[in-house]
Amino acid sequence: MTQILYKVWPLLLGIVLIMLGNGMHFTLIGLRGGIEGFSSTELAIVTSGYFVGFLLGARFTPFLIRRVGHVRVFAALGSFMSAGLIAFPLLTESWLWTVLRLLVGFCMSGIYVAAESWLNDAATNETRGKILSAYMIAQTLGIIGAQGLLTLGDAQTSVLFICASILVSISFAPILLSVASVPAVVVAQPMPLRQLFNSAPLGTVGIFLLGSVYATQSGMGAVFGSQIGMSKNNIALFIAMLFIGALLMQYPIGWLSDRMDRRKLILFASCAGGLSCLTGILPSNQLWTLMAAAFFAGGVTTPLYALFLAYTNDSLDPNDMPAASGGLVFTFGLGAIIGPLTTGWAMQHFGPSAFWLMLCITFSAIALYALYCMTQNYSTVSIEESESYLGVLPTASPIAVEAAGEWAVEQAETEHDSQNTQ
Numbered sequence: 054m055t056q057i058l059y060k061v062w063p064l065l066l067g068i069v070l071i072m073l074g075n076g077m078h079f080t081l082i083g084l085r086g087g088i089e090g091f092s093s094t095e096l097a098i099v100t101s102g103y104f105v106g107f108l109l110g111a112r113f114t115p116f117l118i119r120r121v122g123h124v125r126v127f128a129a130l131g132s133f134m135s136a137g138l139i140a141f142p143l144l145t146e147s148w149l150w151t152v153l154r155l156l157v158g159f160c161m162s163g164i165y166v167a168a169e170s171w172l173n174d175a176a177t178n179e180t181r182g183k184i185l186s187a188y189m190i191a192q193t194l195g196i197i198g199a200q201g202l203l204t205l206g207d208a209q210t211s212v213l214f215i216c217a218s219i220l221v222s223i224s225f226a227p228i229l230l231s232v233a234s235v236p237a238v239v240v241a242q243p244m245p246l247r248q249l250f251n252s253a254p255l256g257t258v259g260i261f262l263l264g265s266v267y268a269t270q271s272g273m274g275a276v277f278g279s280q281i282g283m284s285k286n287n288i289a290l291f292i293a294m295l296f297i298g299a300l301l302m303q304y305p306i307g308w309l310s311d312r313m314d315r316r317k318l319i320l321f322a323s324c325a326g327g328l329s330c331l332t333g334i335l336p337s338n339q340l341w342t343l344m345a346a347a348f349f350a351g352g353v354t355t356p357l358y359a360l361f362l363a364y365t366n367d368s369l370d371p372n373d374m375p376a377a378s379g380g381l382v383f384t385f386g387l388g389a390i391i392g393p394l395t396t397g398w399a400m401q402h403f404g405p406s407a408f409w410l411m412l413c414i415t416f417s418a419i420a421l422y423a424l425y426c427m428t429q430n431y432s433t434v435s436i437e438e439s440e441s442y443l444g445v446l447p448t449a450s451p452i453a454v455e456a457a458g459e460w461a462v463e464q465a466e467t468e469h470d471s472q473n474t475q
Contacts, residue, residue, distance in 0.1 A: 061175050061184055063231035064168060065191045070224030072195025075161055077202055077217040078138050080292050083275025084208040093276060095147040097397020100272030102151040104389040106158025111382060111450050114163035127167045131225045134160035139218040142211040162450060169452035181460045189446050193300045200293035204286045243379030255426040256365030260381050262419050264388025266354055267447045269396045269412055270295050277408040294344050298352025303444040306356035315364040320423040326353040327416035333409035358447045366458055378454040
């Protein structure tokens with residue numbers, strides 16, 4: 054493992070720095086938006102703008118890279134993202150923030166495509182799983198660390214936005230100064246949604262609803278905290294708890310995923326998420342209760358994403374997995390666009406507690422659909438024949454999702470061969 058990390062540490066360091074900047078800006082939008090007097094609906098539109106840009110970036114960045122090359126695209130996107138972050142406190146109109154968020158989302162998605170192409174190129178069949186796991190851990194640690202940095206400044210000034218911009222700017226140095234090869238970027242055409250649904254209905258519907266959950270948590274969590282009067286430090290801790298839960302619960306859910314019916318695990322995890330959100334609605338909530346609700350709600354969200362990917366791959370021929378990966382990323386993005394919009398509308402009309410209510414409803418919808426699918430005669434694979442689980446984050450581009458699918462197939466083939474030789 055040490056040799057593997059030594060080979061890719063500049064890329065991982067760059068990713069941590071990028072996520073520090075990006076994670077700061079996600080929470081800052083909610084904090085500064087409240088100070089500027091933006092409504093829940095306006096901040097919801099701003100939040101959704103990021104995911105619109107993210108989808109567009111995932112679609113068009115591979116074409117840009119093939120046209121002008123990795124390094125130029127990577128550097129250009131980094132420059133635009135850094136400029137966008139520093140422009141937020143200068144352009145305090147909600148529609149301008151929506152444009153800036155779309156720009157940042159596009160750049161961030163393109164940065165993921167480029168970085169993950171380099172990481173995948175540096176991996177072998179034996180090391181791909183460990184490299185992808187290290188990459189996902191680096192991303193999560195960066196987001197958690199970003200919340201700590203928010204406590205060092207004042208959201209009413211430009212200082213924190215400037216710090217986020219600086220972190221993004223310097224993050225490209227270790228990456229661009231270390232990469233030597235220029236890998237080809239080949240992203241399969243996304244599978245049509247109708248075909249994807251026919252192949253894996255639970256994976257398709259579930260990942261759409263989960264996109265709504267993830268975007269609401271990460272984009273509207275700070276808005277909720279601001280509206281109920283949390284201090285800046287407590288809001289930062291609240292957002293951090295969402296991702297600390299994801300980091301700590303990824304392994305046990307992944308372990309269970311390879312040992313039980315994944316439909317049942319999806320049902321149990323979504324029920325746990327719904328129950329944790331239900332506790333957040335209680336009128337007599339203390340701070341520690343809200344933190345615990347955030348820990349468990351965030352703790353099941355990220356593992357559920359990887360679980361839906363693994364479950365969908367179980368239903369597909371290996372040749373169809375790359376196209377399905379693109380379709381799932383697109384479906385997740387659609388949910389991520391719609392989720393904050395519906396939650397923002399609900400918070401505008403029913404108050405801040407609608408944040409938890411909408412999350413609870415969405416988790417419940419996932420659970421109910423999983424239960425429905427378990428009653429149907431859909432073809433399922435046995436636990437022994439299911440693909441291996443790898444903790445892929447919802448922020449991953451189709452490059453990482455495809456690589457995780459390849460790794461799962463390789464692991465399954467290796468285990469099958471080893472069993473045959475025994």
